[in-house]
Amino acid sequence: MNITDLIRNRRTIHQFQPGNLPDEAVVRTAMAQSVWAPNHHLTQPWRFYLLGAQSKERICLLNARLVHEKFADEKQGERAAQIKLRRWREVPGWLALTCLKADDALTMQENYAACCCAAQNLMLLLWDQGIGVKWTTGTVTRTREFHDIISADPDREQLVGLFWYGFPATVPAAQRAPLEQMLTCRP
Numbered sequence: 165m166n167i168t169d170l171i172r173n174r175r176t177i178h179q180f181q182p183g184n185l186p187d188e189a190v191v192r193t194a195m196a197q198s199v200w201a202p203n204h205h206l207t208q209p210w211r212f213y214l215l216g217a218q219s220k221e222r223i224c225l226l227n228a229r230l231v232h233e234k235f236a237d238e239k240q241g242e243r244a245a246q247i248k249l250r251r252w253r254e255v256p257g258w259l260a261l262t263c264l265k266a267d268d269a270l271t272m273q274e275n276y277a278a279c280c281c282a283a284q285n286l287m288l289l290l291w292d293q294g295i296g297v298k299w300t301t302g303t304v305t306r307t308r309e310f311h312d313i314i315s316a317d318p319d320r321e322q323l324v325g326l327f328w329y330g331f332p333a334t335v336p337a338a339q340r341a342p343l344e345q346m347l348t349c350r351p
Contacts (some may be wrong), residue, residue, distance in 0.1 A: 170288050172338070175298030180330030186295045188214070188311035191329065192292070195259075198286035209265070210279045211321060215258040220231070222313045223326075224252045227304040256330035257295075260305075260314050261286075262321035272322075277289040277294070279324045292304040296332035299325045 165173070166280050180245040200261045203209065215223070235241030263279040266272040304310055305326050311318040 165292055168298050169175070170292055174288055174291040174295065174336075175332075175336050177300050177328075177330070177332045177335070178258050178298060179333040180254070180296065182254055182258070186290075186330060186332050190293050190295070191257065191259070191290070191330060194286055194289035194295075197281045197289050201278055201280075201281035204271075204274040207266075207278065208274055209264040209266075210282045210324075211262045211264065211316070213260040213262070213316065214231035215260065215314065219313055220255075220258045221253075223258070223304060223310065224249055226307065226309050226313070227302070229275050230303055230307070233329065255328040256300075257328065259322040259327045259329070260316070261327065262316050263324050265320055265322055276322065282326060283327070291330060294331060295329055296335070297327045300328065301325050302338070 191214070195214075199208065199210055201210075228245040231248045232241040236294035251289060261279060261283055263272075263276050266275055283299060288300065290297055301323070305323050308318060311321075311323070322343070
């Protein structure tokens with residue numbers, strides 16, 4: 165696929181084919197290539213965490229607990245937690261991306277932007293291999309327990325996202341507004 169088609173056709177995947185985990189070598193190759201993203205002063209601030217079955221299960225259970233706690237009604241909370249737990253357990257592949265923190269706000273902003281560029285590269289590289297991705301930054305990813313599970317130091321690293329990946333069960337339709345709705349031209 166050419167780059168224009170790849171960018172235009174990539175979608176966030178919410179449903180994956182069950183039990184069909186992509187080859188880890190393909191995912192590792194995509195991660196290795198994704199870091200050719202621009203990064204000011206070559207800080208290379210990205211850190212990847214490829215998560216196995218134990219880490220995945222611990223995150224699923226942590227998320228279910230958080231969902232349960234969110235609801236005042238015990239019955240509603242338990243039901244919502246079980247639905248999320250079942251859904252999350254069905255996601256085939258999991259990885260996390262963090263960004264090294266910096267001493268000053270400008271460098272931190274530049275590093276985070278670089279990691280977002282790497283994340284986009286990763287998603288495009290995987291999409292080119294027929295692998296869909298969902299980039300999520302939900303409540304669970306902002307907890308100390310999540311950082312502990314993936315062995316990331318929250319004092320040194322900021323989470324960029326949790327990435328679910330696998331072969332798409334369905335691909336959503338394209339939804340983008342025309343450029344004219346977002347473009348301002350000044351003389």
